[in-house]
Amino acid sequence: MSLSHGFVRGETLSCIYHGWSYGQAGNCLRIPAHPGLTPPDAIRTVTHPVTEADGVVWVAVDEPTAAPPGLAGLVPLRSLTAFADIAAIEAAAGVKATADGLVNAGDIRLLLSSTRDGETLIHVLVSADAGPAARIAAARIAEGLRRKAEDIYKKGAAR
Amino acid sequence: MTTLLEPSVPGETYTLLRERMTIRGELDADSFLPWIRRHASKLGLFQDIVHSGPDRIEVDLAGAPELIDMMEVGCLLGPINVWVETIDRRRVSNAGG
Amino acid sequence: MIVGPMLDEWYPVGIFGQLDEAGRKTMLMGEPIVVARNGNGDARVTDSTGRSLPVRVRYGHVWTSLGDPQKELFAIPEADQPGRRFVDVGVVRVRCSPLRAVENFLDIAHFPFVHTDILGAEPHTEVQAYKVEIREDVDEVWATQVQFYQPQAAKSASGGITTQYMYRVAGPTSTVLYKTCPPKPSEWDVITLFVQPLTEDLCDVWPWMALFDDDTPMTDLIHFQQTIFLQDRSILENQVPRLLPLDPGMEMPTRADLTSVAYRRWLKRHNFTYGAQLVAQ
Structure with a gap:
C-alpha cells in the first residue's frame, strides 16, 4: 500500500491500511497493532x-x-488518474510536453506523473483569471482528454 | 553491539531480550542466510548466526520482544525455495554477548 | 498461464437463486464459462468447448472446478443449523489477486483505519496474541482466540463490544469467519468470503452469511456487508505488488499477521500459486 493514500496528523504521515506512522526523517514512529513497541530506527x-x-x-x-x-499565472484545478501512459496522453492532447514537463492542451495545462506501468496522475492547471464557468469547462475538457487517452492506450496495448 | 539497542527516546527503557532461534525444515542456507541477515537488520535486531546446515539454522537475536516476534513471523515464510517446518525460541543469557 | 494444483479446487461462480436458463457468462482462471439452470432446475456449468464441469450447489452459491477435484467441497455445518438466516450478499468485482482478497479478509489490524467506527476505532488498535494452526485432518488454516474491540460489530450490535473471532481458510480462495453473535452469545455468526478467481489479478467476491438475526431487514444486512467490503476494495485495488508475495522479504509482517503468514505457508506447501508472486520485489 502506497503512503500516498495515507493521512497526515501533526508532523507524521500514516498509512491508511494499518496506521503505521512515520516522521519527517522517514523513521517509523508507531505500529498501532503493537502499541507497546517503540519501533527501532531501522524500520x-x-x-x-x-x-x-x-x-x-x-x-x-x-x-x-x-x-x-x-507556473506563474496558472492555478491548480484538479488531479485525476488515467489508465494510460504519458505517450497516450500526449497523443490525446495532440502535443508533446515541453522541457518543463507542461502539456499545453488548449485552455488547460497538464502536469503528468507516471505512477505505475500504464497509470498516470494528471494534474490540471488553468489560467489564474479563469472564472467558475471556465473552470467547469476546463474540468470537462480534462475528463474528455483522459477518456481519449485511455482509448488510445487500450488500442495500443491490444496490438 | 549495545549501541544498536539503545532506546531511540532518551530515558525510555526497553525490555531487551536475547534469544536463540532454532529454525528447522528444508532449508537452503545459500539463499536463507542472506535473507535472515537482511530481515534482521531491517528490524534493527542484533544478530549472530551460530549454526547453519541444510535442515537447521540457529541464530541469536537481541532486541525488543515484538521485534523478535516479527523476525520469527517473517522467517516462518522465508524465501520461496525454503520450507520452514518449525521455529523454536529460547532465552539465552546476556553474558558474553 | 499454468494454473497448477489450484486447477483441481472448487470455486464459487454464481448465486444459485439468480440463475436462469440463458445462463451467466463469466470466467474462471482465464477460461470463459457459462453458469446456467437447466430444464430440471439444476445448475450446469460448461466451458468454451461445451464440456460440462463438476457442479455443487451449497451455501447459496454454485461451485465448480476446471480440473478434477480430489476433495469434496468443504463443510460448513452451520449452514444446516435451524434458526439461522442465510444472506446471499451479492457480488463485488475487485481488480486484485484473488489471494489478496482472502488475505485482507483474514486481517484485523486494519479495522480501525479502513472500517473506522464500524469494525474498529482508535485508540483500540492493539492486536492481542492469538492462536494459528494448520489442522491436518481437514487440511485447513484456523486462527482462534482472536479478539478485537469493535464500535459496531454487526448490524444487530448496539454500541461497542469486544468481539471474538475465529478464522478458517477452507480452500485457496474460500474463507469463513466465525464471530460473536450479539443476540445469541452461545453461538457464532458465520460470515464467509467466497472468491471467484477470474484471472490472477481480477476476482469476483461473493460474501455469504449465516446469522442469528431475525429482526434486521435483509436489505440492511446486505447493505452493511457491502459497505464493509467496498471499504476493503479501495485498499485491495491499490496494493503493491498486485500479486500476493509468498516471500515476505519486502514486507515486515508482525505477530498480528500470523493468520496471513499461515495462509501463505499453506498456499506455498500446496503449490497454490495462481495469483501469487514467488520472489519478493
Whole structure:
C-alpha cells in the first residue's frame, strides 16, 4: 500500500491500511497493532526532497538539480488518474510536453506523473483569471482528454 | 553491539531480550542466510548466526520482544525455495554477548 | 498461464437463486464459462468447448472446478443449523489477486483505519496474541482466540463490544469467519468470503452469511456487508505488488499477521500459486 493514500496528523504521515506512522526523517514512529513497541530506527520508509511552488507540491526522486518550473499565472484545478501512459496522453492532447514537463492542451495545462506501468496522475492547471464557468469547462475538457487517452492506450496495448 | 539497542527516546527503557532461534525444515542456507541477515537488520535486531546446515539454522537475536516476534513471523515464510517446518525460541543469557 | 494444483479446487461462480436458463457468462482462471439452470432446475456449468464441469450447489452459491477435484467441497455445518438466516450478499468485482482478497479478509489490524467506527476505532488498535494452526485432518488454516474491540460489530450490535473471532481458510480462495453473535452469545455468526478467481489479478467476491438475526431487514444486512467490503476494495485495488508475495522479504509482517503468514505457508506447501508472486520485489 502506497503512503500516498495515507493521512497526515501533526508532523507524521500514516498509512491508511494499518496506521503505521512515520516522521519527517522517514523513521517509523508507531505500529498501532503493537502499541507497546517503540519501533527501532531501522524500520523506516524512503524519503524524498519535497517543495511547494505556485500551489503545486513537487517531489524529487533523487537530489534535485534545479528548482521546479515556474507556473506563474496558472492555478491548480484538479488531479485525476488515467489508465494510460504519458505517450497516450500526449497523443490525446495532440502535443508533446515541453522541457518543463507542461502539456499545453488548449485552455488547460497538464502536469503528468507516471505512477505505475500504464497509470498516470494528471494534474490540471488553468489560467489564474479563469472564472467558475471556465473552470467547469476546463474540468470537462480534462475528463474528455483522459477518456481519449485511455482509448488510445487500450488500442495500443491490444496490438 | 549495545549501541544498536539503545532506546531511540532518551530515558525510555526497553525490555531487551536475547534469544536463540532454532529454525528447522528444508532449508537452503545459500539463499536463507542472506535473507535472515537482511530481515534482521531491517528490524534493527542484533544478530549472530551460530549454526547453519541444510535442515537447521540457529541464530541469536537481541532486541525488543515484538521485534523478535516479527523476525520469527517473517522467517516462518522465508524465501520461496525454503520450507520452514518449525521455529523454536529460547532465552539465552546476556553474558558474553 | 499454468494454473497448477489450484486447477483441481472448487470455486464459487454464481448465486444459485439468480440463475436462469440463458445462463451467466463469466470466467474462471482465464477460461470463459457459462453458469446456467437447466430444464430440471439444476445448475450446469460448461466451458468454451461445451464440456460440462463438476457442479455443487451449497451455501447459496454454485461451485465448480476446471480440473478434477480430489476433495469434496468443504463443510460448513452451520449452514444446516435451524434458526439461522442465510444472506446471499451479492457480488463485488475487485481488480486484485484473488489471494489478496482472502488475505485482507483474514486481517484485523486494519479495522480501525479502513472500517473506522464500524469494525474498529482508535485508540483500540492493539492486536492481542492469538492462536494459528494448520489442522491436518481437514487440511485447513484456523486462527482462534482472536479478539478485537469493535464500535459496531454487526448490524444487530448496539454500541461497542469486544468481539471474538475465529478464522478458517477452507480452500485457496474460500474463507469463513466465525464471530460473536450479539443476540445469541452461545453461538457464532458465520460470515464467509467466497472468491471467484477470474484471472490472477481480477476476482469476483461473493460474501455469504449465516446469522442469528431475525429482526434486521435483509436489505440492511446486505447493505452493511457491502459497505464493509467496498471499504476493503479501495485498499485491495491499490496494493503493491498486485500479486500476493509468498516471500515476505519486502514486507515486515508482525505477530498480528500470523493468520496471513499461515495462509501463505499453506498456499506455498500446496503449490497454490495462481495469483501469487514467488520472489519478493
